[in-house]
Amino acid sequence: MARDLPAPVPDRGGWRVDTGLPAETRRHVFAAACPGLVELGATVAEPRVLLKLAAPHAELAALLPPRWRLEPLAHVMTCADGFGAGGAPDLSGGYRLSVARDGDRAFARIAAPDGALAASGHAAERDGVFIYDRIVTEAAHRRRGLGRALMLALQRTRRSPAARQVLTATADGRALYASLGWQVHCPWSTAAIPE
Template identity: 60%
Template sequence: MAPPLPSGYRREVSIGYPATVGRISAEDGSLAASGYAVEYGGVFIFDRIVTEAAHRRRGLGGAMMAALASRQQSNAAQRVLVATADGRALYSTLDWTVPSPNSKVTIGAGEA
């Protein structure tokens, strides 16, 4: 269950194909936080979890993660995510661990 939001914020989570999309809006309707998740092949993947700078330190990132997680279909699915250095601070407060650092990969058009 996702925790309650601070006063003035509204959460929307919709399940589409293939991803679950979450948005938290501020009182004025502007985007405060967002994120995506997809479940496939025994893995539940969180992606692009973002809290806009003006709305940080209010619990919105954790609330977004919980809202997306509540849509997981299989209890057996392993949860994974890829985080930036900034994101790692949030995830560590939610008891996530870093089993392996990642590398950036750029895939370009191949030559014939």
């Protein structure tokens, strides 16, 4: 939704997204293990196809042949209410925040005092769900509150306060989001065939 990709289509008990990206041609997403996921694991032989499962690594690994490699574990997280004080994001030290909207999508960017990109993130709202995506704070700018400011800026673009807030967090991101009141909904495992 937040990446302006083709809509997911039902496929083998899950969903397929034909991403067509240089690092990823398509992804198959499953809420639970099923025969279709096992079939894909056995038949897909090319790299850049991702298999994603809402389960711990061990569960996905048990379904796949040895040629598949697991990526670092992530977590689907949700936040029922707004987070933060509801005020404007706090930036200091010459950092500048900009936010742009394009239909149901939003993009936020924080520039460092020298103009370099310090942090960025995307969000999209559709069908009662507000998804945060690709939230990144560059290494040289971490531990300065930029991730929090970025999330607050994106949250302020929500059109419906009732929209369920969802994101997928890396291990590093999980700590930030937990400090903002987010809860882990489930583990999120991804596997791919190395190039």
